[in-house]
Each structure stands twice: as structure tokens, then as C-alpha cells.
Amino acid sequence: MKLSADLQFQTRVEANAWERLKQFTDARIALGRVGGSLPTQPSLAFQLAHAQAKDAVLKPLDIEGLRLQLTVVNNEVLQVESCAQDKDLYLKRPDLGRELSEASRQLLKDYVQSNPNTYDVVIVAGDGLSARAIEDNAPYFMQQFYASCQQAQWRVAPFVIATGSRVALGDEIAEILQADMLVMLIGERPGLSSPDSMGIYYTWQARRGCHDAMRNCISNVRPAGLSTQLAIQRLLGLMNKSKQLGLSGVHLKDEHEMTIDTQDTTRPKRLF
Numbered sequence: 001m002k003l004s005a006d007l008q009f010q011t012r013v014e015a016n017a018w019e020r021l022k023q024f025t026d027a028r029i030a031l032g033r034v035g036g037s038l039p040t041q042p043s044l045a046f047q048l049a050h051a052q053a054k055d056a057v058l059k060p061l062d063i064e065g066l067r068l069q070l071t072v073v074n075n076e077v078l079q080v081e082s083c084a085q086d087k088d089l090y091l092k093r094p095d096l097g098r099e100l101s102e103a104s105r106q107l108l109k110d111y112v113q114s115n116p117n118t119y120d121v122v123i124v125a126g127d128g129l130s131a132r133a134i135e136d137n138a139p140y141f142m143q144q145f146y147a148s149c150q151q152a153q154w155r156v157a158p159f160v161i162a163t164g165s166r167v168a169l170g171d172e173i174a175e176i177l178q179a180d181m182l183v184m185l186i187g188e189r190p191g192l193s194s195p196d197s198m199g200i201y202y203t204w205q206a207r208r209g210c211h212d213a214m215r216n217c218i219s220n221v222r223p224a225g226l227s228t229q230l231a232i233q234r235l236l237g238l239m240n241k242s243k244q245l246g247l248s249g250v251h252l253k254d255e256h257e258m259t260i261d262t263q264d265t266t267r268p269k270r271l272f
Helices: 019-024 040-058 063-070 087-092 094-098 102-114 131-151 169-177 228-245
Strands: 077-081 119-126 159-163 179-187 198-204 215-221
Touching: 040 087, 040 131, 063 077, 063 131, 063 159, 077 102, 087 094, 102 169, 119 131, 119 169, 131 179, 131 198, 131 228, 159 169, 169 179, 169 198, 179 228, 198 228, 215 228
Parallel strands: 077 159, 119 159, 119 179
Antiparallel strands: 179 198, 198 215
16 A cells, blocks of 8 residues: 655744735735635634624614614614514515615504695614614714714704615615605615725605615715715715606716715714
């Protein structure tokens, strides 16, 4: 019987020539190797990122925590849910996440009946595919954006917190509350380096049956992505142009020039 020589791999970590590029990206590059395997540290980091992404999808939204952080804004908060009333159904039936439950629909109608107003803007915060993204980013965004709406003298509807939500869930909310402009904040599908990414979908005169071509999207709003201040600037630019043209979506181009380049250095830490 012929014996093969035992291969002995080096035990030291082999550096990668792309190491200096890691400062410019969160992508998994230049991980190095030990013999034929990944070093322990990047291997564990990958497992942690995978667990964080799963947790972002499966974690229930902390509604009371959101309400607590929004108390600094003098505006009512309403809570609604979609027809996908548990996470398993939400993941299997995207269509149910686009429809208000009957109880939530009636709650909004009752509110309108007792408060017969029309609004320029309604802001909806929906858990989507990352409750963490909403918990980490939405309260601060809503506080800052609400102040900008007041400065523009826009009438703002009560804040709406939505669970089991897909993007289109905001359409019926805006229709019932009679708001011209819908700003839908939603947790985006988490990646392995972005479990906290929030998306913003803007729709002019949203109604049931709106399709995606009627919306404008601002994505990756988070501390490591697009800052809240820049996201608000882009959103206000779209909204002002939208009011002039009476439309949104593919016919509304984001031509707004940024006046600042800033990170959220004054952004407060989460209370919990």
C-alpha cells in the first residue's frame, strides 16, 4: 500500500494583500487564512452577523419603547396591524402584510370620524423585515422630520406604528386619514453587514391599489449608511417637487442638491 505524505499547514495567519481596503467597506474581504481555513475571528464574526440578521427578522417590534421615545414630540400615536398577525404568516403570505386588519381599519375610521381633519403628511413606521431597524432609527428620524414638517407649515397626521407591515400597508392608512403625502418607514431585509437598515418610501396621494412605480425610495438609512439628516434633506426635496407636479414615483426624479455632508453626531443613544 502506498502512503501519502501528511500535509502540514502553517499555523500562523496569512495576511491578505487587500487588507488596507477593509477601511473603506463592510464587505467581507481580506479575511486572511490559516492553512486552508478562515481564521477564528472572521469565522465567529460571520456567525454573529448571521444571527443578528435572523434576529432582526424574527424579533417583535418594541411598540411601547417606540411610544416612549416619541413622547418628546407633541403628536398623537396610533397603533395598527396588518392581516398577517404573526411572524410565520407574515413571511409566508406577503399579500396579508399589505392589508389592514379589520380592527385596525375600524380604529382609523373611528379616529377620522371623531377628528374630521385632512392632512398634508402621514408618517407610518412599520416593522417590515427588521424590527431592529425601526427601533434604532425611526424615533430619531420622526422627531427630526416632524420638526421639518412644522417648519414647512404642513399639517401632520398622528404617527402610526404598524406591525406585520409591508410597504403597501401605508397606502390604505393614508387614504383613510386623508393625507396627501405618505412617508412609510420600514425595516429593510437585513444583510450580513446591515441588520439595522431602514427604508423610506414616499407616495403622493397614496390609495389602495398603488403600485411600486408610484413610490420613491430612500434606502439604507442607519448610522453606518445614509445619515438621518441627509435622508431628511432628500425626502423634503422629493416632497416639495412632488407637491408642484402632483405625482411621485418613476416620473419624480431626485434632483435635490445636498447642502450639507454630515453624520448624526448629535444623535442620542437609544434609551433601552
